[in-house]
Amino acid sequence: MENVVTHEDWKACFCQHAPGLVLFARQWVRTPADAEDIVQEAFVRFWRKQRSPENRALLFATVRSIALDLLRRDSRRARREADAFLETEQTAAPSFDFDNGSQRALADAVGRLPREQREVVVMKIWNELTFADIGTVLGISQNTAASRYRYALSALKRNLVPHE
Amino acid sequence: MNDFSELEAELRKLRPIAISDELTARVERALAEPPISSTPTSAVSRRKPGSIDWRFLGFGLAAAAALMLLAKVGNDRPASNQETVATLTPPPARVITPASPGKFIPTGVTQVVYHARDEGLVFTDGVENPVRRLRYRKRETMQWQQPETGASLRVSYPSEEVVLMPVSGQ
Numbered sequence: 001m002e003n004v005v006t007h008e009d010w011k012a013c014f015c016q017h018a019p020g021l022v023l024f025a026r027q028w029v030r031t032p033a034d035a036e037d038i039v040q041e042a043f044v045r046f047w048r049k050q051r052s053p054e055n056r057a058l059l060f061a062t063v064r065s066i067a068l069d070l071l072r073r074d075s076r077r078a079r080r081e082a083d084a085f086l087e088t089e090q091t092a093a094p095s096f097d098f099d100n101g102s103q104r105a106l107a108d109a110v111g112r113l114p115r116e117q118r119e120v121v122v123m124k125i126w127n128e129l130t131f132a133d134i135g136t137v138l139g140i141s142q143n144t145a146a147s148r149y150r151y152a153l154s155a156l157k158r159n160l161v162p163h164e
Numbered sequence: 165m166n167d168f169s170e171l172e173a174e175l176r177k178l179r180p181i182a183i184s185d186e187l188t189a190r191v192e193r194a195l196a197e198p199p200i201s202s203t204p205t206s207a208v209s210r211r212k213p214g215s216i217d218w219r220f221l222g223f224g225l226a227a228a229a230a231l232m233l234l235a236k237v238g239n240d241r242p243a244s245n246q247e248t249v250a251t252l253t254p255p256p257a258r259v260i261t262p263a264s265p266g267k268f269i270p271t272g273v274t275q276v277v278y279h280a281r282d283e284g285l286v287f288t289d290g291v292e293n294p295v296r297r298l299r300y301r302k303r304e305t306m307q308w309q310q311p312e313t314g315a316s317l318r319v320s321y322p323s324e325e326v327v328l329m330p331v332s333g334q
C-alpha cells in the first residue's frame with residue numbers, strides 16, 4: 001500500500017507555504033513557537049489526507065480550525081487571548097523581515113487591522129489565495145471576503161498617510 | 165482596485181519571516197510516524213453527525229425519571245390508604261387505562277437553540293472530503309400534565325449537538 005508520500009513532494013509544498021501559514025497562524029497565538037506547532041499539526045493532517053498541494057483553502061482552514069480548537073481547549077488561555085484581543089487588535093501582528101522604517105510602519109498598520117480584515121489580507125497578499133478560497137476558509141461568501149479586503153486596504157491607506 | 169495597486173505592491177514587498185529548519189524536521193518526523201486516529205491532543209474532534217452530549221441528556225433524563233417517580237408515589241398514596249380501610253369487601257380491581265386518574269400525560273417537547281457556532285472545516289474518519297462542523301447549544305424542555313387536576317410537570321435540561329455538514333471542494 002502506498003502510504004508514504006515522496007520526500008520531495010511534501011517538502012517542496014511545505015517550504016513553499018509554511019512561512020505564509022505561520023504568518024496566518026500568528027493571528028490566534030502570541031508566539032511564533034505556538035504558531036509553528038499549529039502549522040505542524042495542520043500540515044501533517046492535511047498532507048496525510050490530501051497528499052497533494054492542491055486545495056490550499058483546506059490547508060488554511062485546517063490551520064484555522066486547529067488554532068481555534070487550541071484556544072477552546074485551554075479555557076484559561078482562551079480567556080487570556082480573548083482579553084488580549086479585546087484590549088487591542090494588534091496582539092498578533094504578522095511577523096516580517098523589515099528592510100526599512102516604512103516597511104515597519106506598514107507591518108504595524110497591518111497589525112492594527114481588525115482581525116477579520118487582517119486574516120483576509122494575510123491570505124490574499126502573502127498566500128495568494130483567491131477570494132473564493134478565502135471565503136471557503138472563513139465560511140463566508142467571496143463577496144464578503146473581497147469586501148473585507150477592500151476595507152482593510154482602505155484602512156491601511158488611511159493609516160499610512162501620516163507616515164508618508 | 166487601481167487605487168490600491170501601489171499599496172498592494174508595497175505589502176507584497178514585506179516578506180514573512182522564514183521558518184526554522186527545526187520546524188521542517190519536526191514535520192518530517194511527524195509524517196514518518198504512523199498516523200494516530202485520535203490523539204488526546206488532537207485538535208479536531210471526530211464526532212458523528214447529530215451526536216449529542218450524553219452527559220447533559222443523561223442528567224436530564226435522570227432528573228425527569230426521579231420527578232416522575234415522585235409524582236407517581238404521591239398519586240398512589242391515597243389508593244393504598246383506601247385498601248386498608250376496606251377490609252371486609254374485596255377492593256375494586258384497579259383498572260390501568262391510558263386515561264386513568266392521576267396519570268401524567270406528555271403534552272409537549274420544546275427545543276430552544278440559544279447558541280450556534282460554525283467551527284469551520286474539519287476532517288472526519290474515513291472521509292476524504294472535509295466537512296463543516298456546526299455546534300448547537302440547546303435547552304430541551306419536556307412537559308407532562310395530569311388531566312384531572314391540571315397539575316403539570318416540566319423538566320428542562322441543556323444539551324449540545326454537533327452537526328457535520330458535507331461541503332463540496334473546488
